[in-house]
Amino acid sequence: MSKFIDRVVLHVRAGKGGHGCSSVHREKFKPLGGPDGGNGGNGGDVVLEVDPNVHTLLDFHFHPHAKAGNGKPGEGGNRSGKQGDGLVLKVPDGTVVLDADGEMLADLVGVGSRFVAAQGGRGGLGNAALVSRARKAPGFALLGEDGQERDLVLELKSVADVGLVGFPSAGKSSLVSVLSAAKPKIADYPFTTLVPNLGVVASGETTFTIADVPGLIPGASEGRGLGLDFLRHLERCAVLAHVVDCATLEPGRDPVSDVDALEAELAAYQPALKDAGLGDLADRPRVVVLNKADVPDADELADLVTPEFEARGWPVFKISAVTREGLRPLTFALADLVRKYREEHPKAEPARQVLRPVVKGDSGFKVLPDPEEPGGFIVIGERPERWVRQTQFDNEEAIGYLADRLARLGIEEELAKLGAEPGASVTIGDYCFDWEPQIAAGVETTLTSRGIDPRLSQNDRIGAAERKHASRVRRGLVEDE
Structure with a gap:
């Protein structure tokens, strides 16, 4: 016996973006032919589309999880990774899409109406795309981003006169x-x-x-x-x-x-x-x-x-x-x-895509005091949070590249204006850093070898291990070496 389902909770997850590739072209008589790492492919989107042959949400009742394909990583020889396969879910005419808080996201009326339920993650750039005057042979690449993941409520409201x-x-x-x-x-x-x-x-x-x-x-x-x-x-x-x-x-x-x-x-x-x-x-x-x-x-x-x-x-x-x-x-x-x-009430014209340019002078980020960390700060913004997610933190050159991007965006200057002290905790997205204003960021730097940034070894501030050892010496627990 068939069932009529007009309300379901759908868990959607878009595909992850593929990582960029860090590679150097090598051939006979050309031991260092330049970077040739390709970009990672973008993750697939999860899209809801109205289909006249679908009349109920029964399929989503039995299969409430939907996942799009992941992008493939880039390869050497300037070969970009394959794009992730998108997932198109067919829904009946009159489907309303709500978020977990009950806020309406889309009202799908009319055959062919589409809504991107989850945006696929961007693929990371390979080192061939990161070449600049300061970095002629980058020894790192950018990581791919995770796809959007969220829970949606689909409600079917009959289209009747x-x-x-x-x-x-x-x-x-x-x-x-x-x-x-x-x-x-x-x-x-x-x-x-x-x-x-x-x-x-x-x-x-x-x-x-x-x-x-x-x-x-x-x-x-x-x-x-x-x-x-x-x-x-x-x-x-x-x-x-x-x-x-x-x-x-x-x-x-x-x-x-x-x-x-x-x-x-x-x-x-x-x-x-x-x-x-x-x-x-x-x-x-x-x-x-x-x-x-x-x-x-x-x-x-x-x-x-x-x-x-x-x-x-x-x-x-x-x-x-x-x-x-x-x-x-x-x-x-x-x-x-x-x-x-x-x-x-004549039929409304199909909605046009609206492109909203960024306001001139908009920094694209905010620096706020950290309520849980005295003297700390939290950086909020789409670009700095995305840059942090793309960074390989096991690669010094990649960390230096991130510091340059944040400095050019104005985050270093904003932290100084707000009175940040050296060593202050700065949180961006899911990562927490110690602010080191003595490290020159945003300026041209002569790099020594691939994957190494000499600026990161110029930090003279006493580290946590040294401070702990000095405290133990003062209390007489150990002898000073």
């Missing part, structure tokens, strides 16, 4: 079955419908979709019954039709009280699609459908309550889904409301 709301066993499924070619499950017990049913209705030159939402009860907006799970399917509906059971024998129920109870639930529900252009559910056009008029008592009750609904400005239609009485006027009225809505 008309939404049928009503108590259980009001005849919503029967109405869909006679207005369209859909064949939903119909039975004489409550909550027969457990999933939304969609049907296509043709009326003259207008064709619209109609959604049968599982029965609502008082308290649905707070999670009672099935309402909270399926109220979201009404968010895109332009017209709401109250289907009222005029032949119910339950005590304390009548058409007016049923509609009032459902109106209270619709007003209490807060749609997630704030920018859908439809407003709250309480503001949508209403139609009242008095069903089961083939029963004599129900026919009399429908005539009795019709004036009260008309006084609210709502069109009222007395129908019978069994005998098909009154279906033709109802179909024309719904088509007219849908046509009027489409004229007032």
Whole structure:
């Protein structure tokens, strides 16, 4: 038996970027032919794309983890690594993407709509791409970056023009079955419908979709019954039709009280699609459908309550889904409301990609005091954090290259302005450094051998091991050598 899944938690992870290659071209009579290390390939992206052949989120329910391919590392001979294979996940039309905090990231409506759920990591540069006037033969390369990893919530909100709301066993499924070619499950017990049913209705030159939402009860907006799970399917509906059971024998129920109870639930529900252009559910056009008029008592009750609904400005239609009485006027009225809505709300043009240039004078980083380390600082910024992740910390030349980049960005100068003392703790991303202002950074340096930076051996500040030894000497624990 197939299952209808309209809400899942998806764990996506993009591919890692490949590391750059540190290589030197060698051939006969050319022992040092120059650097020829290639760049690493970029990691693959994880992309969500609307597919008309997908109607549920069932696949993600059973396979909630999605991972794209990693980029390959670069090789010698200026050979770049292969790009990681991207992963395209097919989702149904009307899927809303939320982050772990419930913030909406994308509203995927329309075939072909795409959203990059996780960005692949950049590949590292090889030493051939790092050649400069100061570094003619770099003995290091940049590391590839990790791909983006996050948890997303996918919610399916049906794309329908008309939404049928009503108590259980009001005849919503029967109405869909006679207005369209859909064949939903119909039975004489409550909550027969457990999933939304969609049907296509043709009326003259207008064709619209109609959604049968599982029965609502008082308290649905707070999670009672099935309402909270399926109220979201009404968010895109332009017209709401109250289907009222005029032949119910339950005590304390009548058409007016049923509609009032459902109106209270619709007003209490807060749609997630704030920018859908439809407003709250309480503001949508209403139609009242008095069903089961083939029963004599129900026919009399429908005539009795019709004036009260008309006084609210709502069109009222007395129908019978069994005998098909009154279906033709109802179909024309719904088509007219849908046509009027489409004229007032034309289809939006596809979103254009917006490129936002960096503001002139923007340093791209911030230096803040470290709240956990007295006298320490934290550097926040996309570029310095990315540069740190790309650095090989087991290679002195790579560390010197990082120091030059940070100095040219202005971090050294900013730390001096804020009163940083030599040896102060500076945290960038996941790494913590001791600030050494006496090391000349950002200037041209004559390098001696590959992988070695002579500036890193010019540090005269007493290290932690020497300070510990001096303390033990002062306390008489060891003899001074």
